[in-house]
Amino acid sequence: MRVYAVDVLVIGAGAAGMAAAAAAAREGARTVLLERGERLGGVLEQCIHPGFGLHRYREELTGPEFAHRLRGELEDSGADVLTGITALEVFPDGPKVKAVSPRGLKAFSPKAVVWAAGARERPFGALRIPGTRPAGIFTAGLAQRLLDLEGFLPGKRAVILGSGDIGLIMARRLHLEGVEVAAVLEIQPFPGGLTRNVVQCLHDFGIPLLLSHTVAEVHGRERLTGITAVRVDEHRRPIPGTERHIEADTLILSVGLIPEVRPIEGLVALDPVNRGPRVNGWLQTEAPWLFAAGNCVAVFDLVDTVAELGERAGAAAARYAVGELPAGKKVPLVRGENVTALVPSYLDGAAEGARIYLRVPRPLEGVTVDLGGVVRRPVRVARPAEMIGITLDGDALSELSRREEIVVEVKRSG
């Protein structure tokens, strides 16, 4: 097996990976980007709706257009790109990455690796919903690929479980393509996706959103024939007597994304809430040569953020490859009140320009994000669907990096 020596190896050519590879190459690192699919862009290619790029490009782009911009940046950067190649194993000593493609088995011995493999969808089976197991049950991303990449009609009448953004987007896409969307069910008492998507995907077309509802049972032997919807109480337990049958041949699930960490999960510590690797302000994992960016770290709300983090990880990996990445004392960030997703897991004073991203567990009004009592940022409305990003200035960073730990919490203001 041939072994290729490179400075930075980036795994995954979605928004994070493309941005990371471009940034690493711009720093002068010999960079190779591996993509398991045939095209670059990851899930962006199937996200044909607009809403991407407002922060990064100051215009509203569709997913494929955003990917196209990033491909341009990647091309200009001089990074090498390989498609149709799957990273199989990441070995800590070396480090070394084994990969396979129709051209054979290859090994890379990079000085630094950026893991940018994105997220997978939580499958139907994980929900333990009772009933039969007919055809016609799709995760939203799969339905999106079947419809918007392949041009297939997945069904005629759909129910969507979960009001995450992909679920809402799929509701609109299906409606426009003539698939009747009977309802969107959401187990929480508030929508899971961004407000703009609730407005523009559901309200615009009169698609009902049933909050505090879930699927109690699926029906049908061969293809789905319907589902039983049920209202749930505050503990998400079905309320007996509130069941109702909804006819549908298609059930689309938008019930969460899980960071993809397979070949690296034995190598580095994962954050139990984010479910991705614990990273510092440089997006560096606990294995110093391994960086991670994008939805494989935690699930982000905006591709703009994902690209920005990719860039940061790529540039840091390039600096690490030449021994120029500064390292300071690791100070753990600890979740206090009202914090779910939280990136990074550590800070150190050397990571200038680090941003902290967090999510709240439920909609909160009039709150303050408190970082170790040093930074206090008031937030008028905090929603679980939207990440809160906080940039640390030099003073805050040096103050925080003297601590033993930094408690991050979201408290009622005043």
Add this chain to the structure above:
Amino acid sequence: MRIAVIGAGAVGALIARELCRYEAEVILFEREPDVGWGVTKANSGIVHAGFHDEPGTVRARFCALGNALFPELAAELDIPFRRTGAYVLAFTKGEFSTLRELLVQGEANGVPGLEIHRREEVLAQEPWVNPEVVGGLWAPTVGITLPWELAIAATENALKNGLELHLSEPVVGIEVSRGRVRAVRTDRGRYPVDAAVNAAGLFADRIAQMAGLDGLFLHPRRGEYVLLDETTGSLVNAVLFPAPTPVSKGILVLPTVEGGLLLGPNARDLPSDAREATETTREGLEEVIAGAKHLVPGLPLHKTVKTFAGLRPESPQKDFVLGETKVARFYQAAAMRSPGLTAAPAVARWLAREIALAHGLREKGNFNPKRTRIPHPADLPEEEWARLIREDPRWGRIVCFCNRVTEGEIVEAIRRGARTLDGVKFRTRAGFGRCQGGFCTDRILAILARELGVAPWEVTARGGGSRMVLGEVRP
């Protein structure tokens, strides 16, 4: 001599394969579009030791025999089989005395190696077991396998040895005249036969009725399961049983050959006509989880990848119905409830010999017992994987990222008879990983359509009306 075998589950497929050892023309009929899709498909996959069965039963006789045949069978058919051993766990003094009864019963049935272990010994072997355990019966011969892979492999091997396989062809009648079976009728035609074997699983009583026999009564017993992902299998080493009840072996926790953990089954007796009631229920899944947590409290349930249910054929006599019937040349391997999978190789060998002896069939000189599995290059040494890719680059294209299944494997599965998405999944494990097909269903669909020469919207999950997509969005 022409012999029909009705039902291509593990039992029927193994019987067909054993019959192919002899100078006979063997036809295997299956109502489903693929083999192993009935009772076989949703089975715990345990190769039992034989201590659960009361001495004197047909079950007891064939279970230990079947267990002993598994290593050789698995080697011949190249299917996964691992002797993990098993513990029956006792949590009370009463249960502990049950262990002693099981030990005595097992020894009477010829089960080797049974031992009673004290709490410390059990916890040293199985640190995740509920620390309230007081002891366990250790049964070293218990193993795990893939039941559907057994049915597939046995059928493939039988095909190589002259079997004629008829899928999607339900038997609708058995012609009997002058007390002897004469022909098998299906929805497609009439097949004159010299003998017939009823291995129709959950439908064996209906086949028996077609032959004019009325002594067999079956009802489905549903068992529900919860499967955890491939990172969880290392939590337990052996198959873990609770102390059995008079009704069932109880809800188990066991490692699967694929590296996951399987929890279940519960046991729910259903009315005789509920032969397709493979749905899971809220209460059933809760029961499975509670039962499994009793054995292993720290189960990572958030790693659930799927839940499913299977039906097992139960009869009032709670025992297998084997051998020739009062209709001459009409044989049965019916009511094969647990430990049916374990017993199947021994039952098949015995029944084929009975038929051969009765009809003076000679063994073929050229029977080849070997079948090789579809290569899974991710498990092969690098040089072998590289060689496969040089021969056909599709062995280097990963389609299912979770289980690292290549396009080469999928194409080979289709060449060997997969016609549906499930057919591909059960043969290759593509789509059986932690994303459960979220990333690869569209890719497998495209490969199936291309290889079968049909439109993607004609491809089904498991035959019939189970189409995956309905057509083009811009026809």
Add this chain to the structure above:
Amino acid sequence: MSEKKLVCVSCPMGCELTVVLEGKEVVSVSGNRCPRGEEYARAEAVEPRRVLMTLVRVEGGMDRVVSVKTDRPIPLRLFPKAMERVRELSVKAPVTIGTVVEKDFLTTGANLIATRFAR
């Protein structure tokens, strides 16, 4: 005078806007945190406009469809008619990103453009 409550969708902030209308005239907008919010409210209260994104059939290629969008928002009320029109259209492969599939789509002034490559 009438009041309309809207959720601003110009960016993910999701400001809750209050629009005061005098007939079809917007008198005031409040609740916005940036000028785009006011712009959005003024337009949304009178005639909601959206970018349409959908698929167009590809002929003579490997891809069955290519994704398209209107290059500026069109009135939401035209969407059903727009989808009817889109079903009639097709483009010849290969298609490059940015290709105009139909000029002045439904005489809205917006062009329907490809947002992806199609082989």
